Amino acid sequence: MSAPNAQSSLPPEHYLGLFTIESWREFKAHGGRVMGFTEKKKLMAGRLKPGDKILCYVSKVSTFVGVMEVTGPAYWDTAKIWSDGIFPVRLPVKIVEELPLSHAIPIRTLAEKLSFMKPGTGWTIHVRSSPRRWTPADARTVVEAVAAKVRTIASGQTGQPHEAVEERHGALRKALPRSVRVGRVMEKTRGIMESGQTELLGSYENALSFNKVTGYSVNVPIGATCRPTAVCMKTCYFAVGAPSWSNSLRHQWKVMATMQANPAAFAERVAMEYDRLGLTFIRWNGGGDLFKENVEAINHLGKIRPDIPIWVVTRLPDWAAQIEQAPNVFIHFSLDKHSLGRRADFLKQKPRSQNHFFSYQCDRDEVPDAEGLEGIAVLFFDSYKPTGDVRKYRREVVCPLNGKDDITDVCRRCRRCFDGSAVSFS
Ligand code: SF4
Structure with a gap:
């Protein structure tokens, strides 16, 4: 599993990576360099190669919080990182673009640009599991939206952050x-x-x-x-x-x-x-x-x-x-x-x-x-x-x-x- 991926000369591909609010925080707290998947995803995760991009999607709140790049082949590790599971199939990554959770991009705001979000279609299947490969066009929509929001925040236009148990009125x-x-x-x-x-x-x-x-x-x-x-x-x-x-x-x-x-x-x-x-x-x-x-x-x-x-x-x-x-x-x-x-x-x-x-x-x-x-x-x-x-x-x-x-x-x-x-x- 840790052997170099034979497809590494292929052009980069894009995948969806699923997080919850907690697992994103835990991933970040651990340095933001290791993505984890369940054992069932061993084969799929093994297909990802250095240079591939992962669109970071926070389920339930249905937002994109960043884009990562794969930096090495998948490997097996059971060291505890996340509170809700081991996710032993690990992938080394680096964060390329990141938004504060408070400014993450709701998927519904991209509905007109994403090919699978047609009214009446069961689009949620596209964001239900990971790693899931996305088409280049759909991935580009997310990557560009995240990059644009990062720039807007940097310019200060959206209100980027300025800088015990209490006695209750019981x-x-x-x-x-x-x-x-x-x-x-x-x-x-x-x-x-x-x-x-x-x-x-x-x-x-x-x-x-x-x-x-x-x-x-x-x-x-x-x-x-x-x-x-x-x-x-x-x-x-x-x-x-x-x-x-x-x-x-x-x-x-x-x-x-x-x-x-x-x-x-x-x-x-x-x-x-x-x-x-x-x-x-x-x-x-x-x-x-x-x-x-x-x-x-x-x-x-x-x-x-x-x-x-x-x-x-x-x-x-x-x-x-x-x-x-x-x-x-x-x-x-x-x-x-x-x-x-x-x-x-x-x-x-x-x-x-x-x-x-x-x-x-x-x-x-x-x-x-x-x-x-x-x-x-x-x-x-x-x-x-x-x-x-x-x-x-x-x-x-x-x-x-x-x-x-x-x-x-x-x-x-x-x-x-x-x-x-x-x-x-x-
Ligand atoms: S005055 Fe305040 S509480 Fe009353 S309807 Fe308007 S917003 Fe609501």
């Missing part, structure tokens, strides 16, 4: 009555936490969750991160329905654990999902609230991807003040009649970002005093059901979700909270 520690919705979720959350089922997100799991209120969002367990007020406890939309189901709670725990394990890597993973899903904004804390690594992930993503509008919702003055100024990161500080003092607490901390605004969440049946809403940029009624005559409030302050029969996609169309409008009203 609502979990308080025993809240089961009669309030947040109390019921916390009890369930405590059960999951105590069962020891918390683990990191796997390669094939999404970090982002979807619901019709917030679109795609990063969600963490409210039971471990929020400091709920009396109004939240009764009205929190995240404590009822699908987000409160056991599977969702487990996913939220995994998101939090993954963020804590490596905030920057988590941010990069979110960036890839954003690209793959073709999103136009991300809601951060669709459920749950800030903590140390959560803030670090936001600050990292805000820098490496200034093109992504990040809408961060919080009720925690201390952590909100730690979010760094970035034109694409909008801090939405949520207040209600029991937490108005948190506004002063937040401002007292000298927030690092001026890109913030305040919203007001009404209690059940509350009719807020229009005069008392000074400095409030967005007004929400409980369950989006207006109480009384909404015409007495400034029109630009009443969230369009109020009174809507169907709230699907409203934020994506409105965008006030993450296009700077709300910041300018505060």
Whole structure:
């Protein structure tokens, strides 16, 4: 197997090389010089010769992260490199072009140029196994796209990076009555936490969750991160329905654990999902609230991807003040009649970002005093059901979700909270 390949005088060919996010990181951590395949791929891997190119494809997030060149013949080795298998058929390689994971190229953006990505065809077979030979034309499309993106990043046009368990606001520690919705979720959350089922997100799991209120969002367990007020406890939309189901709670725990394990890597993973899903904004804390690594992930993503509008919702003055100024990161500080003092607490901390605004969440049946809403940029009624005559409030302050029969996609169309409008009203 380690004998020189008899075909080495042949012109270079192109192959697909499959990675997961983790295996790419492990490959890089090991020096980025050894690609591995399963024993079943021994014959195929043996056909690759020095000079051949490998298109590095990250499965599940369906993106290209680089191009490598084979530097020698395949060989057998069982030294451990990857956490999910031995992959004893090894191939020496060198990275020719590489993109940060946060800027990897989604395959769907190349669909018009790749010959096999015709509508209605089963194109995924072309990216399901490796090493798989690709046609020169398709390979060229990827190689050129990666090279172009590398150049764009080098020119600074896409926002290349500028340069312990924390004490939680542990609502979990308080025993809240089961009669309030947040109390019921916390009890369930405590059960999951105590069962020891918390683990990191796997390669094939999404970090982002979807619901019709917030679109795609990063969600963490409210039971471990929020400091709920009396109004939240009764009205929190995240404590009822699908987000409160056991599977969702487990996913939220995994998101939090993954963020804590490596905030920057988590941010990069979110960036890839954003690209793959073709999103136009991300809601951060669709459920749950800030903590140390959560803030670090936001600050990292805000820098490496200034093109992504990040809408961060919080009720925690201390952590909100730690979010760094970035034109694409909008801090939405949520207040209600029991937490108005948190506004002063937040401002007292000298927030690092001026890109913030305040919203007001009404209690059940509350009719807020229009005069008392000074400095409030967005007004929400409980369950989006207006109480009384909404015409007495400034029109630009009443969230369009109020009174809507169907709230699907409203934020994506409105965008006030993450296009700077709300910041300018505060
Ligand atoms: S103001 Fe607009 S973006 Fe903000 S919550 Fe309401 S609908 Fe969504």
